[in-house]
Structure formats: C-alpha cells, structure tokens
Amino acid sequence: MFKILFFIISLALSFPCLAQQEIATMSQAKRLLDQKSYAEAIKVFQAVFAKKDADRGEYYDAACAAALAGQHDLAFAWLNKSIDKNWWNIDHLKTDTDLQSLHDRPKWPIMLDKLQTKLAAREKNYDHALKKELEDIFISDQKLRTNIDAIIKQHGENSEQVKATWDEIERLDAANLKRVAQILDSKGWLGPEQVGERASSALFLVVQHANKAVWEKYLPMMRKAVQEKKASASSLALLEDRYLAFGLGKKQIYGSQLQTIDGITKLMPVEDPGRLDERRAAVGLGPIADYLQNWNLTWDLESYKRSLAEDELKEQKTKK
Incomplete structure (x- = not known):
C-alpha cells in the first residue's frame, strides 16, 4: 500500500458494507483497505473511479x-493506470508485500519494464549528485522523527532519551537547513522533474521544520513552485498553516497543525472550521476527521466551535 511519507497513517474506523455506491468516497475505500476488507474496498474504489479521474496514489492503493x-x-x-499517471517509486512497488501475489504472474515483468523505461527517460536529465544528496537529507530529516513516538512510549515524554533525541533532531535540522538554503538560493525550488520526488520533497521538509524567518523567506518561492508544478499544493498547505499558527500566532487555514500542552493534544485554531474539509479537499488533503484519527482524536464541528470560542x-x- 502507498504510504504518505510525512505522516504514519493508522485508520481503525469501523465501516459497514456499502449499500449505496453513489455515496462512496476515497476515504471509505482506504478505511476498508486498512481493515483488510479487500472485496468491499474494491467495490468502493470502483464506485469512486466511475465518478472521477483518480490520482496515481489512489490507483496504487x-x-x-x-x-x-x-x-x-x-x-x-x-497499477498500469497508476504508472500512466506518473507513479515513479519502483523500489516501493517491488518490495510492497501487498503486491506479493503478482510477482509470479506473466504481467509483472512486463509492467516493471514499462515503469523502468519511463524512469530512464525521466531521469536522463537529472542532476544525479544533487538528487543523492537531497535524498540523504530526506532520510536524515525523517529517521529520528518516525522513531520519536516509540521512544516516548518506552521511556516517557520527559525522559533523558526523548530529550537527547530531540537535541539530535535539532542538530540535524540545523545542518540540513544550511545546505538546503544554499541549494534554494542558488538553484531555486527543484521539482521532481529535476531531482526526483523524494529529493524534491526534502526541500519542503527542511523548510517546514525551520523557523519563522525561514518560512517568510521561502514561502513565496514555494508558492511559485506549486504554480509551476514543482511542489505539491498539499505540502504548501502544511507550510502555510505552520507559518500562520507558529510564526504569526494566527488561525490556520487547513487544520494541519496540532499542539500538545500538559499532555493534551489539540487541533490549533482554524479559520472558518465549517468549511475546513472544503479547503482541505481543494489542495488534496483528506477529511479532517480522518487526519485527527492519527492522534486518536475525534472531529465534532460544533464541539470544536464551542472550544474555539471558549479559548478565544x-x-x-x-489580555485585559
């Protein structure tokens, strides 16, 4: 299954058999897939694909x-539809255990050859040295962050092990930012067509994990990159929210930022929460209810509005 690299998604919602396919949504299909209800997931995927042109990740799932x-x-x-829509991650495809049953089928090597041919044509003009360097930065940025929850669970949130991990993350972030800033200042925002998707994503991750001054400097560059299809609208949405919430202390737009205070994790203030899912969908983000499930939080619009009013x-x- 396709995994989003910036968040570890764990959807555990129950979902009944789909009685009316016209109400099918991609979110429902992915929930069923996660629950191992494969036959039902297929029905929902088919219903969704009949209504809209899906993206490569959706066809892959x-x-x-x-x-x-x-x-x-x-x-x-x-899978072929996914490749036609520019699925590039051949290493993930080869090692994905969800696809294990396809490996001994005659169509498998044919499909791999098709993808490899597309990759070779695409990578012909890559800056391969810079691609490798940015991919290493990507790994450096993500490795400790993906392990921090396990460290907290094992040693406690206020333990020396957790503090040491965050200290190391901050050290790596500073080193990564120094190099990424040099790249951005000299070459501009490099898109997937120049260095590949993971390397291009490293630019966003490092900027996202920086500070207000860095956000202010590179937000205009990333906005332009989205217009030029060098960066994704969903990634830009996360950076816009980060800048608003943590840089300016204002309400966020897309509901991507949460904060934990005294052990309680809450969604930070959102502008016009009633239209939140509408704005999220416009940039390729899933429903806020699904997103909050990653922190075992439930979404209730009216309850959130009351809480927001109380906090304000x-x-x-x-201030008085």
Whole structure:
C-alpha cells in the first residue's frame, strides 16, 4: 500500500458494507483497505473511479486491494493506470508485500519494464549528485522523527532519551537547513522533474521544520513552485498553516497543525472550521476527521466551535 511519507497513517474506523455506491468516497475505500476488507474496498474504489479521474496514489492503493483479494487482472489494470499517471517509486512497488501475489504472474515483468523505461527517460536529465544528496537529507530529516513516538512510549515524554533525541533532531535540522538554503538560493525550488520526488520533497521538509524567518523567506518561492508544478499544493498547505499558527500566532487555514500542552493534544485554531474539509479537499488533503484519527482524536464541528470560542474568550480576559 502507498504510504504518505510525512505522516504514519493508522485508520481503525469501523465501516459497514456499502449499500449505496453513489455515496462512496476515497476515504471509505482506504478505511476498508486498512481493515483488510479487500472485496468491499474494491467495490468502493470502483464506485469512486466511475465518478472521477483518480490520482496515481489512489490507483496504487486500489491495486493493492485487488492483489490482496486475488483479483490479479484488476490489480494490474490499476497499477498500469497508476504508472500512466506518473507513479515513479519502483523500489516501493517491488518490495510492497501487498503486491506479493503478482510477482509470479506473466504481467509483472512486463509492467516493471514499462515503469523502468519511463524512469530512464525521466531521469536522463537529472542532476544525479544533487538528487543523492537531497535524498540523504530526506532520510536524515525523517529517521529520528518516525522513531520519536516509540521512544516516548518506552521511556516517557520527559525522559533523558526523548530529550537527547530531540537535541539530535535539532542538530540535524540545523545542518540540513544550511545546505538546503544554499541549494534554494542558488538553484531555486527543484521539482521532481529535476531531482526526483523524494529529493524534491526534502526541500519542503527542511523548510517546514525551520523557523519563522525561514518560512517568510521561502514561502513565496514555494508558492511559485506549486504554480509551476514543482511542489505539491498539499505540502504548501502544511507550510502555510505552520507559518500562520507558529510564526504569526494566527488561525490556520487547513487544520494541519496540532499542539500538545500538559499532555493534551489539540487541533490549533482554524479559520472558518465549517468549511475546513472544503479547503482541505481543494489542495488534496483528506477529511479532517480522518487526519485527527492519527492522534486518536475525534472531529465534532460544533464541539470544536464551542472550544474555539471558549479559548478565544480566555485569551481576551488574559489580555485585559
């Protein structure tokens, strides 16, 4: 299954059999896939694909469901659609255990050859040295962050082990930022067509994990990069939210930023929460309810509005 690299997604919501396919959504399909309800997931994927032109990740996830359900021809059909829409991660495809049942099928090497040919044509003009350097930065940025929850669980949030891990993350962030700033200042925002997707994503990650001055400097460059299709609108949305919430102390737009105070994790203030999912969908982000599940939080719009109003009232009283 396709995994988003910036967040570890764990959806555990129950979902009944789909009675009316016209209400099918991609979010429902992915929940069923995560629950191992592969046959039901396939039905929902098919209903969604009948209504809209899906993206490469959605076709890839659907292919995983089909492969796990033993519907091999359907899996190959969806994988080929994913490749036609520029799925590039051949290493992930080769090692994804969800697709294991396809490996001994005659169509498997044919499909790999198709993807490899596309990759060779795409990478012909890459700056390969810079690609490797940025991919190493990507790994450096993510490695400790993906392990921090396990360290907290094992040693406690205020333990020396957790403090040491964050100290090391800050050291790596500073070193990564120094190099990424040099690249951005000399070459501009490098897109997937120049260095590949993971290397290009490293630029966003390092800037995202920096500070207000860095955000102010590179936000205009990233906005332009999105217009030029060198960066994703969903990544820009995260950076815009980070700048608003932590840089300016204002309400965020897309609901991507949370904060933990005294052991309680809350969604930071959001502008016009009633239209939050509408704004998220416009930039390729899933529903806020699904997003909050990553922190075992539930989304209730009216409850959130009340909480937001209460927090604003407290803040006003504090200022007086």
